[in-house]
Amino acid sequence: MARILIVDDDVAFRGSLAEMLGDLGHAVLEAGSVDAGLRLLRTEMPDAAIVDLRLPGEDGLAFLRRAPAVGKIPCIMLTAYASGGNTIEAMRLGAFDHLTKPVARSALVETLGRALRLLASERDARPPDPAAAGHPPAEDGELVSSSEAMRQVFKRIGLVAGSDATVLILGETGTGKELVARTLHRSSPRAGKPFVAVNCAAIPAELMESELFGHVKGAFTGAVADRVGRFGEAEGGTLFLDEIGDMPLPTQAKILRVLQEREVAPVGARGVMPVDVRVVAATHHDLPAAVKAGRFREDLWYRLQVVPLTLPPLRERLGDVLPLAEHFLRLLGGDAPKRLSPAAARLLLSHPWPGNVRELRNAMERAALLSHGAVIEADHVGLQSVAASAAGPEIDWAGTMASAVAQVEREMILRALAATAGNRAEAARRLDLSRQQLYRKLTEFGLA
Ligand SMILES: Nc1ncnc2c1ncn2[C@@H]1O[C@H](COP(=O)(O)OP(=O)(O)OP(=O)(O)O)[C@@H](O)[C@H]1O
Ligand SMILES: [Mg+2]
Numbered sequence: 001m002a003r004i005l006i007v008d009d010d011v012a013f014r015g016s017l018a019e020m021l022g023d024l025g026h027a028v029l030e031a032g033s034v035d036a037g038l039r040l041l042r043t044e045m046p047d048a049a050i051v052d053l054r055l056p057g058e059d060g061l062a063f064l065r066r067a068p069a070v071g072k073i074p075c076i077m078l079t080a081y082a083s084g085g086n087t088i089e090a091m092r093l094g095a096f097d098h099l100t101k102p103v104a105r106s107a108l109v110e111t112l113g114r115a116l117r118l119l120a121s122e123r124d125a126r127p128p129d130p131a132a133a134g135h136p137p138a139e140d141g142e143l144v145s146s147s148e149a150m151r152q153v154f155k156r157i158g159l160v161a162g163s164d165a166t167v168l169i170l171g172e173t174g175t176g177k178e179l180v181a182r183t184l185h186r187s188s189p190r191a192g193k194p195f196v197a198v199n200c201a202a203i204p205a206e207l208m209e210s211e212l213f214g215h216v217k218g219a220f221t222g223a224v225a226d227r228v229g230r231f232g233e234a235e236g237g238t239l240f241l242d243e244i245g246d247m248p249l250p251t252q253a254k255i256l257r258v259l260q261e262r263e264v265a266p267v268g269a270r271g272v273m274p275v276d277v278r279v280v281a282a283t284h285h286d287l288p289a290a291v292k293a294g295r296f297r298e299d300l301w302y303r304l305q306v307v308p309l310t311l312p313p314l315r316e317r318l319g320d321v322l323p324l325a326e327h328f329l330r331l332l333g334g335d336a337p338k339r340l341s342p343a344a345a346r347l348l349l350s351h352p353w354p355g356n357v358r359e360l361r362n363a364m365e366r367a368a369l370l371s372h373g374a375v376i377e378a379d380h381v382g383l384q385s386v387a388a389s390a391a392g393p394e395i396d397w398a399g400t401m402a403s404a405v406a407q408v409e410r411e412m413i414l415r416a417l418a419a420t421a422g423n424r425a426e427a428a429r430r431l432d433l434s435r436q437q438l439y440r441k442l443t444e445f446g447l448a
Contacts, residue, residue: 002116003044005029007037007063008052008078013101017050020105024112034058034066041070048115050099053079053086061086064093074115078103084143084154088187091158098155143176143183144327147317149446153180153309160307161187166259168244168304169282171311174358177282178242180309185238190278193237198230201246208251210267213258219268231264231275238278244304245285245296256300279304314353314360315414316447318422321348324357328364329376338368343378351383352418410445413438417447 004021008014009032018028029044031037033055040046049067053060064075074096079086087098096115099107145151160167161184169177178197185195203211210219214229231239241247247255258264259279263272281304290296314320322340325348329337340348344367353359367380395404416427428438442448 001025001027002047002112003027003029004112005031005037005040005044005046005049005073006051007031007034007049007055007060009033009055010052017103017108020103020108021112024109026112034060034063037063038066038070041067041073045071046073047119048073048096048112049075050078051075053077053090061089061093064090064095068094074119076111076115084145084150084183087151087154088158088161088183091155092161092187095158098151141179141182142327143179144324145317145320146323147312147319148448149312149317150320153311156307156309157184157187160184162189164278165307166278166304167280167307167309168287169280169309169311170287171282171284172313172356173284174356175311175313176357177284177311178240180311181238181240181242181280181282184280185240185278188238188278190237194234195238195240196230196234197240197242199242200251201243205248205251208248209254212251213254213264213266215267216269219266223268226266229264229266231258231277232273234277236276238280241279241281243283244281245283245287245290249295249297252297252300256297256303259300259303314356315418318349318417321353321360324360325364328361329368332365332368336374338371338374338376341375341377344376344381347378347381347383349422350418350420352415406445409441410447413441413445413447 004026006014006017006021006028008017011032014030014032018030021028029040029046031040034057037049037051041049049063051060051063055063060077060079064077067073067075075094077090077095077098078101079098080101090098096118097111099111143150143154145154157180167181167184169180171177181197182195185191198212200208210223210227210229212229212231214227214232215223217223217226241255254265258275261272262276263274265272285296287296287301287305291298291301314324322345325340325345326337329339332338348360348363355362363381363383366382367376370382371377371380395407397404412431413427416430417424420426420430424438424442425435428435431438433441439448
């Protein structure tokens, strides 16, 4: 039985949450503002806090920022609308987790349980990093999402932003890997220093080393002057190694050394140079498969995937399609963005998006050009309403029967949902499943 502080200005909501907590056997303290909450934190020393994001005066993020000076307890953020920006910021400021309003009893029990266990196991939690505060992502290049899958990604970005841990971003083409890398940089204490992106697939193998590590004058024919490599350019900041799955094996060995020793050897130079660079890598390749095939070093794979971030394909987060489409229309239309007709919206929801977010962005740019009025019709979008791409998932024929069947089931469900624009009742009918069966499968496959 714990003492829980609720900071929320909505009296009715606070009351119902207090009742739920009371039912669970906890004692409750209530505050309507950040200042009142901090006062209770000081005088009553609660075990955990549940804090609303939007509050009159200072917001919930201010509570997160100021609370550690008063008392270190797990703070669970509460939001009616969780945007990427505020989720990242809250996690970076040390929030224990996010709950969305309305709060489901089961989610509350689960989250609070974890928070109290954490509190018990490590009363001396990590101190917040004051140097890392205050870099909310800019408007342009904002990461937009309202799906649960991406919320997990945002949370992880927030958790690792303050550290120098190597991050590996995985995802199909156009899922936003580079945008995530930039967001990570912007949310980190390195934000004021350079973000340097290198496309490993675009550089010829024989130039790779001089590109990355630099060279001295005369190191090879054509080296007419010293050159600082990309690692040097990124000094103090972040180096983004894009398409790392396409990096030649000899360079992979050198990168591994840099990650271990934190120093680079310019081509033709005698000594080595220390570097202070955070490495973020990305690839759309299946790296474990490349490792098996001998095209990618296993030791580098282990070194890179300290923190893996997997971006789900757009067809697996249908909830993001319309918010993203509207976001791109706002970027194009400024104060008076064009709107989607209901038919155009349905079309967007039924498309399988093999090119993911990039394809959606291109489709919106095309539609905005083609439509003359303020409303975008299905014709302007110009997508073929195919239910799903012809190619299915790659089935592991050497695996177990159960896993192959699960892959097929998952794909069929995704296609049925795409074909019915996310209508679960209709999708269940098409698949000849009961709605309960479909829900169970959605949970099982992490698609709920
Ligand atoms: N969540 C998002 N919110 C807003 N814009 C996004 C989001 N995800 C992707 N985009 C936009 O979609 C486009 C493609 O994203 P990005 O270049 O980051 O993808 P990628 O995964 O690096 O693709 P590739 O594998 O082809 O290099 C960019 O214009 C990016 O700004
Ligand atoms: Mg990219």
